[in-house]
Amino acid sequence: MIILAATPIGNLGDASRRLVDALEAATVIAAEDTRTAQRLLAALGVANRPRLIALHDHNEKQKAAELVELARDEDLLVLSDAGMPTVSDPGYALVAAAAEAGVPVTALPGPSAVVTALAVSGLPTDRFAFEGFAPRKPGERRAALQALAREPRTMVFFEAPSRVAATLSEMAEVFGADRRAAVSRELTKLHEETVRGPLAELAAWADAGVRGEVVIVVAGARAEEVAFPDAVTQVLELVRAGTRLKDAAEEVSAHTGHSRRELYQAALAVKR
Template sequence: MIILAATPIGNLGDASRRLVEALEAATVVAAEDTRTTLRLLAALGIANRPRLIALHDHNEKDRAPELVELARGQDVLVLSDAGMPTVSDPGYGVVAAAAAAGVEVTAIPGPSAVVTALAVSGLPTDRFTFEGFVARKHGERSAALRALASEPRTMVFFEAPSRVAATLADMAVAFGAERPAAVCRELTKLHEEVVRGGLAELAAWAEEGVRGELVVVVAGAAAREVAFPDAVTQVLELVRTGMRLKDAAAEVAGLTGHSTRSLYQEALARRA
């Protein structure tokens, strides 16, 4: 089978027993960076030296069929440099190919920068969306952020230290200067830091220079003040586009703050 294995995002002590056992038994490991994997094996005191196959963004399309064929006769362990494979890291193409070929896929869960940052951000965790890395170019980044301006869920982004100040400044324009956010730096490492504040405030802070691995967590848009009858009309409009009534009521409820159940029942009554 294909085994997706989460690796520590910083603190080596977060390596699970299952991960260690899998590395000790592995015969084939597909790794984002084979050098990083060799360092991980050495740091964990693992003597086993499996066959290492490089799997990264530039070769995954070509490597996936090979790995799936290997997995028909033996387990193939898939690792990213840190965290869970497939989450802004290689692995999705392999999983998709394995699923299409009927090859079993499983995972060894573990550290995740996305969930860790969300948990320590101090922002709502009940509903969230992971947006990965934003575009590098200012125009594309600004357009993508504007499209998220009314997103009601907490948003989680990855960003590079060299671009985080510019990204936070663009977020302040797209989402509003006072929109609450948190920059989570060097999670689980010695110099872990979480800086919270409004987006404009955080952009000014980042101008002084930021180092390390970063995750930016931004609060979702506040519910707009929409009268209940108008909210029901929005639900019915979404239904006319093909959305299920239950899903439409839930979406409008998230945007307006009205009860999903109330919207559903009133929309149902109007349709009767």
């Protein structure tokens, strides 16, 4: 089978017993960076020296079929540099190919920068959307953020330290200067820091420079910021995903403040 193994995002003490056992037993490991995998083995005191295969963004599509066939005969342990493989890291193409080929896939749960930053943000955690890295080019970044301006769920972004100030400034312009947010850097490490406040204040704070691995968490749009047609669209999207119309209208109503009955009637009219 294929085993996706979450690795520490900073503090080695977060390595689970299951991860260490899996590393000790592994005969072959597909790693985002084989050098990082070797350092992890040494840091955790694992004497095992399995075969290491590079699996990264540039070769995953070409390697997936080969690795799936390998996993038919022996367990394949998959590691990214930090956190859970497939989450803004290599692994998705491999898992998709394995699912298509009927090869079992399991995971060893563990550290995740996404949920860690969300948990300490002080923002709503009942519903959230992970958006990965914002586009690098300013025009593409603004377009992506504009598409999220009325997203009612809390949003989680990864960002490179060199682009944090620009991204926060753009968010303040698109989402609103007063939209609440939190910036976490170096999570679980010695210099861990989380700064919370309105986007405009965070953008000003970041102008001085930000170091380390960064996660940005932004509050979703308030109910009055979600236009009724957008709320109806959310209802229809839930229905297309398999939710009953009545339940979809109730869910969207709870997060946008729009009338459940009006949402139901409007969505029903579109469906007809």
